Structure formats: C-alpha cells, structure tokens
Amino acid sequence: MHETTPHPDPGAKLSFADVTHVGDGLDRPESIHVSPDGGLVVSHRARGVSRISKDGRVTTHGPDPAWVNGAELVPNGIAPQADGSVLIANIGEGGGIWRLTRDEKLESVVSVVDGVELAAANFVMSDSEGRLWITVSTVQQPRFNAYSDKVADGLIVLIENGKPRILADDICFANECRLTPDGGGLVVSETFARRITRFDLGPDGLSNRQTLVQFGRGDFPDGIRYDRAGNLWVTCIVSNRLWRIAPDGSACLILEDRDDALIDRVETALSTGSMGREHFYDTGQSRLGNIASIAFSDDESRAYLGSLCGTSILSIPVPQGDSA
Template identity: 65%
Template sequence: MDSTHSPKLTFNDVRPIGAGLNRPESVQVLGDGRLAVSHRGRGVSFVTPDGEVSTRGPEPALASGEEMIPNGIAPQPDGSFLIANIGEGGGIWKLSADGELTPYLMEVDGVFLAAANFVMTDEKGRCFITVSTVSRPRFAAYTDTVRDGLVIIKDEHGARILADDICFSNECRLTPDGSGLMVSETFSRTITQFDLGPSGLSNRRTFAAFGRGDFPDGIRFDREGYLWVTCIVSNRLWRITPDRQKTLVLEDCDASWVDTVETALSEGRMGREHFYEAGNSRLGNIASIDFSANGETAYLGSLCGHSIISIPTRQGSR
C-alpha cells in the first residue's frame, strides 16, 4: 500500500476533542458535523467541532436502579438513537430526540440480550445487533474457549438470531456492496466474514487475524472499501485492504500492560479491570472509529478516555 496514502502516525498526530466524556466507547459522525458518543449512566453525548459537550438522557437512566452502560449507539433519521446496553440490565434501548429512554428490543428467540454490545441500522431500515455473550456475568466469556456470542437482525420479518457461536461478538459491519457481514470476534482475535442473503449468514471465513495484545473491537469501512480495526489492550489501529493486507496506522502500546493482560488471559483470570486500564498508553483503549464527511479525518472512541481522538487519515491533511 502507498505509505503516503495511509501514513504511520505517532501520538504527535493525535488531537483530543471534547473533555469530561464518560466511557465514550462508540463514536458516530453526524450530518451536521457534530460527534455523537456513548455516555455511561445516561445515554448519548454530543461534541461540536470546537469541543463543546452536551448530554442527552435521563439521570439516572433506568428507574430499576440498574446502570445503563451504552456501548454501541446508532443515530436514527428522526433524531433518536438506538443504544446497546452492555450493563447488567442489557437490551437495546431507544433514546428519543427529547431525551426519553424506552426499551426497544430486550429478547430475541427467547434469549435475553444481557450483554448487548453493538447496534446499527442500514439504508433498508434493517437493524443489526451483536450480543457479546449469553454467559452471565459476561467476563466469564473473556476467553477464546467460549463461543456463545450472537448476531441478530431485526427487519420487516421481525427479530431473529443469525449466528449464536461468535467468540465475544463486538462490532459488525456490512461489506461495501452489501453482500456480506463482517463481525469482530474479540477473544478469538479475528474479523470474521459471512455472506449475507435472504436465508441469513453463510460461508463463514476469517478475513483478518491478529496477534499478541490485539483484541479487535470497533470496525468500519472507509469510502475506498478498506476496513479499519481498533484494538483494545494494544491500542493499535489497523487498516486492511480488500485483499486482506494489514497496515498499522497508529499505536501507543504499553508492552508491560500487554504482558499483564496476556498472562491473566492465559491463566483464566481476565476480568473487566483489564479493559478499563490501559497501562501507560495515552489512547485509552480505542474501541470505535468513524470518518469525517471528506474522509480526511478519523475519530476514535475509547473505553477509558475522556475525549474523542482525532487523527488525519492522509499526510496531506496533517
């Protein structure tokens, strides 16, 4: 790949946007140039290009007393958002334009969506959802030996499970031509590709595999059809060509912290604390990505940062 097109960036290329964000795991670029990001405990925060932050959602979010932990968020045409709640209350919720929070989808095929990770909608009005695991608590699935994550579709025919054997299913994305679905399997360290047809998912294969320290989380295609992958723990950002060639675009990795996490994983004692610390990395466990309208800037969400990270995607935009 042409290195002038996809530069290897350093932390000097990173620019924070906004401040005081609370677990901004998912980032979405809105049509008016603002960023929408998930906000722990309430719903969605909005960040203007000059860094001004506002938050939408009731406080506390859930009358039940359970904590709302928005993970993936999906803006809707009416100004509302769908929210994947990875907190113990689980489920997919709808946050209206005036801040009302109501259940959207809590159960599919008799399965409670306890660890709802991600939600997106496409131009056909279909809703795609991932549930990391049906194990409770969810950190029981922090291993490559548990494969009980779900991929769900909700369309005009209703909601149904498309796959139930994913190794901690994280973000999913339709391929640029709409004929397939990519799924980030965090603990098998793979991006899995399926064909998507009227009968569901088929022809499962590995699109990309990752090594030590890399736990793929958020994924998104750019306008040229390249898949970008954020990896928690290692704090690496990869860009993958359609023919599966990987380029490391950005990293701020703490090798000793990677050793700590990998040891915990190998000894079967990995817990949520290993995702909510990043060692000496300054990227805060990057977990999602979106692009500006012109494609020249990428925005990164994170698990434990307090700002959105902005980086150039081309040398000419530095």
C-alpha cells in the same frame, strides 16, 4: 477473499504526536458517529449520549442517572436515527436495545429474541434498508465470565420488517459488525478470538463463515468500519493499535501507543483463564485509553476514535496517500 495476519511490529504511520483531543468530560465514549453537520455523537455511561459540536462544546443527553431493568445503563454501541433519537446497545446488566428519544426518555426496543435474553448487548447498527443489526457479546451473566478465547456464545441478531431473529449464536465475544461495501457480506469482531470473521449474507441469513483477519499478541479487535475505498479499519483494545486492512488483504498499522507490560498482563490472564474487567479499564502507560471505535469526517481526511477509558475523542489525520 484473503486471510490476513498483521505483522506484530511493522511501525506505524502516525504517532501520538499526531493525536488531538475533541471535547472533554466524556464518560466511556466507546461508540462514535459523525453527524451530518460535522459534529460528533458518542456514548456516555449512565446517561445515554453526548453530542460534541464542531466548536467542541459538549452536551450530554439522557436520564440522570439512567437505570434500566434495575441496573445502570452502560451504553456501548449507538446508532443515531433520522428522527433525532438514538438507539443504544446496553452492555450493562440490564441488557437490551433501547431508544433514547428526542425528549430524553428511554424506550425498550428489544430485550429477548427467540427466547434468549440480550443480556450483554454490544452493538446496534441501522442500514439503508431499514434493518437493524445487533451483536450480543455473550449470553453469560455477568459478561466477564466470557472474557476467554474458549467461550463462543455471542449473538448476531437481525431485525427486519419488525421481526427479530438470531443469525449466529457462536461468536467469541461478538463486538462491532459491518456490512461489506457490496452488501453481500457481514463482518464481525470476535474480540477474544482475536479475529475478524466474514459471512456471506443471503435471504436465509449468514453462510460461508471465513476468517478475514487473524490478529496476534496484544491485539483484541473491537470497533470496525469500512471507508469509501473499501478498506476495513480496526481498533484494538489492549494494544491500542489502529489497523487498516486493504481489499487485497494487506495490513497497514496506522497508529499505536502500546504498553508492553499491559499486554503481558492481559496475555497472561487470557492464557490462565483469569481475565477480568480490570484488564480493560487498565490502560497502563498507553495514552489512547483503549481505543474501541472509529468514524470518519465527511471528506475522510480525519478519523475520530472512541475509547473505553478516555474523557475526550481522539482525532487523527488520515495519512496522505492512504485516503479513506
């Protein structure tokens, strides 16, 4: 395995002129999935999810407003299911993993594992074996107390055959995770450590922890996804950069629209221990809205980007010669 440290300013293959917008009126479309019919499913704050048809029509689903455990539902990662329901990782104060049913009801899936509350559930993913993979950014409440590179109490949780267990409890603000293409490993974004970490995956859980990618100034990895060629694509909030990491470890900057003044503010806050929620809902002069997730069209000719602050989904062409 190759550890990668991307160059901070290599020049991107695409610019903001290559970006088009899909849908409108979205609220915190942090997580994005492509439906079998080519439409999009995205998270929607205080409701559940929005569905965007191929012709751009938006319909929003879920209770209005949606509250769980006495607090506003803040959908972060989502996982559409074959039965038409959607699993939701609630990063709001109510926490937990929830199922939004086809008739738009919210049902609790899991809120406590091994005696630990899933207070800041960040991500949920179902795999081909019927397992559920969950990350919890931190066990601290509020989660903003863990906006630091000195706090590492995030969780990786596996639900297998209906039984949940904690596989890791020392992740520095756990964000999205993905199985490696061969199924033999798991990678996870450690957002405030600014790295992608890889584990081997075996019957007993996770082992052989290694740094796959170590990012530098301004890059805070959030959403990650493999393409069919085995490249790992990484969205970074704050810097608003989209990276592609090849299997050989080489890094290619695909898109960026950064605001250096914003990066300076966030880096100063991180170094002084004063980082707060405002640093991620301040996009500065960037027009990408703090990109936080990525999905591909079926033929992988286009990539779709979700964000923390946008009101639409961003669509970009996958550069020729770099097909996913």
